[in-house]
Amino acid sequence: MEDPAFFCVFPGKQITILPYLCRMLTISQRGNAMPPSPIRKLVPFAEAAKKKGTKVYHLNIGQPDIETPPQILDAVRHADFKVLEYSHSAGNESYRRKLVDYYKKVGIEVDHNQIIITTGGSEAIIFGFMACLDPGDEVIIPEPFYANYNGFAVEAEVVVKPITSSIETGFALPAISEFEKMITPRTKAIVICNPNNPTGYLYSQEEMDTLKQIVIKHNLFLFSDEAYREFAYDGKQISAMQLEGAEQNVILMDTISKRYSACGGRIGAFVTKNKQVLDAAMKFAQARLSPPSFAQILGEAAVDLPENYFDATRAEYLRRRDVLVKRLNAMDGVFCPNPGGAFYAMAKLPIDDSDKFCQWLLESFNHNNATVMLAPATGFYGTKGLGLNEVRLAYVLNVDDLNGAMDCLEAALKVYPGRTK
Template sequence: MPSISEKAQLMPASPIRKLVPYAEQAKKAGKTVFHLNIGQPDIETPEVAREAIQNTDIKVLEYSHSAGFESYREGLSEYYKNSGIDVNKDQILVTTGGSEALTFGFMSCCNPGDEVIIPEPFYANYNGFATAAGLNVVPVTSSIEEGFALPAISEIEKLITDKTKCIVICNPGNPTGYLYSKEEIQQLGELVKKHDLFLFADEVYREFCYDGAQPFSVMQLEGLDDNVILIDSVSKRYSMCGARIGALITKNEEVMASALKFGQARLSPPTYAQVAAEAALKTPQSYFDDVIAEYVERRNIMVDGLNKIPGVFCPKPKGAFYAVAKFPVDDAEKFCQWLLEDFDYNGKTVMMAPCAGFYSTPGLGKQEARIAYVLNKEALKEALVCLEKALEVYPGKI
């Protein structure tokens, strides 16, 4: 049998989905599983987007432009301008999800063997995108005790070598929900300018900022037009995860031209999904007001409830819909698997994402798990009861 590639062997499995078989078995055994493991909101997709699909009278499902519908890119340009980000349609490449946007960005800006610095814990699939592009991830560790704030710039600068090509952040963050301050973003801007690096910012959770906090985009940094690349997606903003529509935004003409070549190689982003995404731009502000209010309530229920459980610590995030909690257990992955295999409380149990897979440094995150508070409030309350009862009997509790 021919052997598979080295790259295929290096490609990491998703820590978010690796426990799925255990969840499936738990359901077959009759258990109710509260899915706190994945960022799939239960919020309805905006009606305007759903109606656009239902009312589309397409006779021939043609390719679109490789950069995406021109009308959609014009609409995105207006959306960004309303968010304080001044870009035109030619500085936007529509992609098949934010995942493709970051992959195109990596392949446009970096050579195999280059290094990318990422604050950890980070969205686990960044490892996969970097592997696909032949890059080496260099982590800089943030701590749960500090609420996952950006590590000191001096610590990041120590990691820069002649192989360093870019820094990647997620703001607000997945898995932590941490929202970087304007000052932190400006410090990163000064660092990439000093060392002539690219700064990638995954800002797919921009709409979800709480407690009066406002996001500051890397695209708002002055004097860094050639350094900054924004990654975006409709998945979370409009609860349209299955649409698979994202965007790469940059004022660097060379990067955009290069990314477009990768876009041409995959021909075009999906047509019906672009129809829905373009229509979603007309979503009224009242939709977001209601969604944000709902997420604040869910966050408070989950985070406050976790911190009331003996031995559990969870900093309160200011964005996204994730939180990372530290549990008094020997190994969070074993604990998460045990919850599905061996535990239930009144026929119910919980599925979480162990955090070790969100760290690049071996051994970190061993007692932590990411929780997505994307379920309704009553389900979250029941999940908290399950967790408290589970910790009372878990054999690996410390």
């Protein structure tokens, strides 16, 4: 059946207009629902401040200043290709076999056929969501959580159900009874990041056992983002892959980005012992053809770094953490729990609105011709209204610059018009 025409009458003329000529080009509901990055949305204000000659201390994003190991960059420089071909959709077998050795060193037993190399950890998360979840399914995530989980959920058309952890407890895992309250017939998975971004919280063995109990009892997937595995300061990182009895429930999502200060490499890994899940994820891997070849060379060379490579890096982050937390807790009205891992801290500030405060720092404040860029915590919560008086800080600058940033923050809090106490 053809679309009915309608008529517009002009003086002396009658013009037929077909409906398709009047349709507007619109973006999808998914495109409208896709959230902007709470971490990057303040970039234009930072750029404007720099144009005015203001030094900006960047504590807003997890881009390490630690030098990328020259050995792994050399491996890329010296790569001898006649043709830059596609790799296997699961990634180069030589790299996957080397990852088996890497995982064995950290207490994880896997086979190379249980690993899919991904374009960054982000693609590993997307593969997990797309392979395991249907539109309308629910995933429980302890909040505050990595903001991009929201975006990945929108892409997969799944529903994030946040379960709130508190800054007063250092963001410890909520009680098992709180998880039980959240579970519905549509609940399909729990997502964790360990050590955590944005809080730096390091889950204990007891907490990991609690998660194992929940996912086995309710037949849920456990997606475990372990991007910061090597950076655990107050205890040992417990991988979800080490939870005996939950092997079929666990999907590990990994990346070289923070581990080797290689964020631009865009190489990650999707790891699971669940063959059905792996086979489904492999279809998505085939649809995007292959992970990047040069970056796989980078990743493979990284596995060959000496075992003591992380000692100096871990010690440097620990030193920075201690300086940051001490400075924050010495400020009037500020509270910052000690993060056990990663290189992030969450702080509670005496402010009315973290979004306004972080923008004000860049637009209207400077201290000795410098200011500091922070990430408003509102973007890390799924529950509306939470995080208004919290910010995330990434201690990815050297100690001198960290102290400079803290000088700026301390001075700013004394004059901020929206200070609450």
